[in-house]
Amino acid sequence: MMIPRIKMAEQKNKSTKHYEGRWPHLYKLWCSALNQESLPQFDRWLSQEFAKNSKYGSRDRRWYSECLFAGIRFGYFSLFCEEFFLKCQHVNLHEKLIKEFIINFEENFKNSNQLLSKWKEITEERFFVWIRLRYQLVYKNKSSAVSLELSSENFQLETQFFAKLISFLENSKDISFHLIFSSIPIWYKSSLEKRIEKSNWNETEVKQFLTELDSRPPLWIRINDLSKTELITQELIKEGFEFEHFDSSLKVTGAKGVFALQAYRSGLFEIQDLASQRIGQNIQVKNGQFVWDCCAGGGGKTQQIASLLKNKGVIYASDIREYKLEEVKKRARKSGFFNIRCLPWNGEKLPQFQKEVENRNGFDWVLVDAPCSSSGTWRRNPDAKYRVSSDNILSLSKLQHSILEKASKGVRVSGHLVYSTCSWVFDENEGIVCEFLKNNPNFSLVKQNLLGSPHENADTMFAAVLKRES
């Protein structure tokens, strides 16, 4: 395989040759990802690959990880460029031509299977030409650990074509152009238009939202017990991390992970995105109250609620996947929370809670952190944007509506129902809440908000607080 000459700016004192040696390995990893039965959950798949390849050092891993994530992040864009280039490289580019090509592209690529089979047809070298050109634009504006540059004598035609195309995509008012530039499948166009309209986003907010998708989000941690803040920050400083403090949250930057820290191992803090923390903050529990976290997953929010309750109240954690509840129990033990009771639930009839719940006529708080498209987590998991198409959104919203309806039966009079997702799609959020309120006049809306990006440097999530009046 021909390896293009490249210049790497990761460490200026290292020879270019050193980095060139990595490209064949990168291509092999990329092929292996594409040869899975379906698009793998990328972060999980990559850590398994690294575990199999102990020969990769930590710098190599960081480089491969950044490049492969860029591959997934900008894979839709790369495919668009390659198809467009092959068809129109000798033609003068103009807005109408690009528009027509986008319509054609949308027709041909309607789901992840179609994308995946086309990605397999493009040589890895050509696929990464567009990725590298696109990635450079990110690098210009942000400090990043890795930079990829194409040598000027290689791929000149592609580089010139890219520059012309980008000037159209960046300067157009057409939302389809922005979607292509941000490598978001066009099938999200109507959802994004609806979000812009309903949230009344101005141009800056739209730009901020789309630009933040270009790179990974920062690492956010949540302090379990504020009285231990000093202990945590001391260890972070000692281990060379930098951080910014926001109430009980810290934005942490460092060359290594935080898993090895004593403060993490002894449960003094949890890794939790800021937007996810904002959801938990809606649950304003008082000492002694009862909470049901009915889609608890691995227990991120269960832990947060437990830290608010300080063992003076009870939390039931449920999920359809029982193995996830094992994780909830493990984390509870680590953090010293003794008031978490795990009970599987399949989203239908209420589970058999202990008598204590019946005695109180239900829960003070029920949290429905519903399964969703995960569109708000694309920065972290860019593969998620290809996994869901418009049809999936429809079936997801039916499931969300059903779970919310069933879970609401667990709320006592004057208690609260909190509905949340890690999605920015209106039909999974405000749309569900609106339908629920129509069917349940005994509930009223206290508040509903989109959380995180574009207003905070975090994922984008949604939370609505409803009160049972009678």
Ligand SMILES: C[S@@+](CC[C@H](N)C(=O)[O-])C[C@H]1O[C@@H](n2cnc3c(N)ncnc32)[C@H](O)[C@@H]1O
């Ligand atoms: C968004 S995740 C929850 C994340 C979790 N609350 C956290 O903070 O880490 C949604 C969860 O809903 C669960 N789920 C999906 N369908 C369900 C159903 N019909 N009934 C109950 N839980 C369901 C999934 O297994 C998944 O763990």
